[in-house]
Amino acid sequence: MFVENVDPQISVLIGKERLRQMEGLEMIPSENYASKAVLEALGSVFNNKYSEGYPRKRYYGGNEFVDEMEELAISRAKQLFGAEHVNVQPYSGSPANLAVYFAFLKPGDKFMGLTLSHGGHLTHGHPVNFSGMLYQPVPYSVDPKTELLDYEAIRKLAQQEKPKFILSGYTAYPRAVDFRQFKEIGEEVGAISFADISHIAGLCAAGVHENPVPYFDVVTTTTHKTLRGPRGAVIMCKEVHAKALDKAVFPGLQGGPHDHANAAKAVAFQEALQPSFKEYAKQIVKNSRALADELMAQGFRLVAGGTDTHLLLVDLRNKNVSGKEAELVLEGVGVYCNKNTVPYDPRPPMDPSGIRLGTPALTTRGMKESEMKEVGRIIAKAVASKDDTAAKKRLREDVRSLCKDFLFY
Ligand SMILES: *Cc1c(COP(=O)(O)O)cnc(C)c1O
Numbered sequence: 001m002f003v004e005n006v007d008p009q010i011s012v013l014i015g016k017e018r019l020r021q022m023e024g025l026e027m028i029p030s031e032n033y034a035s036k037a038v039l040e041a042l043g044s045v046f047n048n049k050y051s052e053g054y055p056r057k058r059y060y061g062g063n064e065f066v067d068e069m070e071e072l073a074i075s076r077a078k079q080l081f082g083a084e085h086v087n088v089q090p091y092s093g094s095p096a097n098l099a100v101y102f103a104f105l106k107p108g109d110k111f112m113g114l115t116l117s118h119g120g121h122l123t124h125g126h127p128v129n130f131s132g133m134l135y136q137p138v139p140y141s142v143d144p145k146t147e148l149l150d151y152e153a154i155r156k157l158a159q160q161e162k163p164k165f166i167l168s169g170y171t172a173y174p175r176a177v178d179f180r181q182f183k184e185i186g187e188e189v190g191a192i193s194f195a196d197i198s199h200i201a202g203l204c205a206a207g208v209h210e211n212p213v214p215y216f217d218v219v220t221t222t223t224h225k226t227l228r229g230p231r232g233a234v235i236m237c238k239e240v241h242a243k244a245l246d247k248a249v250f251p252g253l254q255g256g257p258h259d260h261a262n263a264a265k266a267v268a269f270q271e272a273l274q275p276s277f278k279e280y281a282k283q284i285v286k287n288s289r290a291l292a293d294e295l296m297a298q299g300f301r302l303v304a305g306g307t308d309t310h311l312l313l314v315d316l317r318n319k320n321v322s323g324k325e326a327e328l329v330l331e332g333v334g335v336y337c338n339k340n341t342v343p344y345d346p347r348p349p350m351d352p353s354g355i356r357l358g359t360p361a362l363t364t365r366g367m368k369e370s371e372m373k374e375v376g377r378i379i380a381k382a383v384a385s386k387d388d389t390a391a392k393k394r395l396r397e398d399v400r401s402l403c404k405d406f407l408f409y
Pocket of ligand 1: 030092093094095097121123169170171196197198199222232
């Protein structure tokens with residue numbers, strides 16, 4: 001029986017969501033379109049299995065094929081990132097990070113992470129998150145003028161505070177991260193090097209962004225962002241930390257692994273090992289640079305002056321529109337993005353000064369630089385016509401017709 005027969009209401013909603021995804025421009029930088037192969041593995045009979053433990057050491061019978069599948073997922077992730085040890089079981093990015101805290105810190109221990117309003121993630125020490133409640137975060141900031149990471153300031157703070165680990169890798173930082181600097185600073189102060197490459201993992205795997213995995217103590221990443229896999233995460237680390245991290249994931253935090261998700265991770269890693277994925281990752285960055293150029297030509301100010309990655313942060317203060325208004329107007333014309341703080345934002349987080357845009361999903365659809373110019377013009381026009389219903393209607397049609405040439409599902 002298919003969903004259509006069993007549950008027409010959900011079936012209709014799935015259909016509507018598919019149409020929304022195809023008729024709009026998905027520009028939330030953490031989103032992507034997973035392949036049909038990934039979705040097929042995700043909807044497979046591996047969903048039905050319980051397999052607490054690790055390959056060849058399970059607490060349940062009947063795991064011979066799960067073991068083979070998980071071993072394949074692990075060996076492909078190792079090859080893709082040059083990792084010594086990989087755990088593919090974390091349910092998602094936040095639980096993966098929680099496992100790292102659990103493995104390396106005791107409650108009250110100090111660590112450093114980038115403040116959320118400058119591009120860090122909730123799990124990097126925000127006061128409303130476990131990471132800020134159970135431990136003692138020492139937040140670092142970007143430079144107020146350049147809006148870039150200031151490695152000398154980070155080094156000074158680390159020398160002063162002596163954190164257990166220094167967390168790098170971000171949610172809303174448009175420029176390249178110098179992971180080697182973080183590694184050096186960590187060595188100088190005796191801190192563990194920990195990167196969360198959730199956003200840029202696809203770029204790291206393809207060699208388009210510096211990949212910290214071979215020389216960092218521990219690296220976490222989600223599998224559903226630029227990596228284009230199922231929702232989920234992996235932890236990669238040096239062999240010396242393998243036992244502690246595996247124990248933190250299971251039995252420390254999780255029960256049975258999501259075998260269907262792990263099968264889909266294996267498929268995504270296989271796809272990412274193909275030469276075409278390198279081209280894809282290169283095109284993501286070319287596209288975000290083309291979009292950045294067009295937006296700047298249209299008078300937008302970009303945080304940190306542009307991008308080296310898949311994402312850009314637009315500061316809307318000179319456009320007399322808030323991030324929240326812009327998100328809403330763009331949604332109305334079929335362009336999906338999210339409101340976002342800019343560094344040192346004078347406005348509140350629920351209605352900040354900026355929006356965050358990304359190119360991974362559009363690049364998956366096959367769009368290139370010339371389409372990015374068009375998208376940049378549409379965004380500029382939409383923001384300028386926030387009170388002009390007729391203009392917005394025309395823009396909605398422009399978006400639809402652009403999307404028609406780039407169907408994915
Ligand atoms: C997306 C993200 C996460 C969290 O992932 P979830 O799967 O949403 O829990 C963690 N860290 C960073 C840097 C992220 O961008």
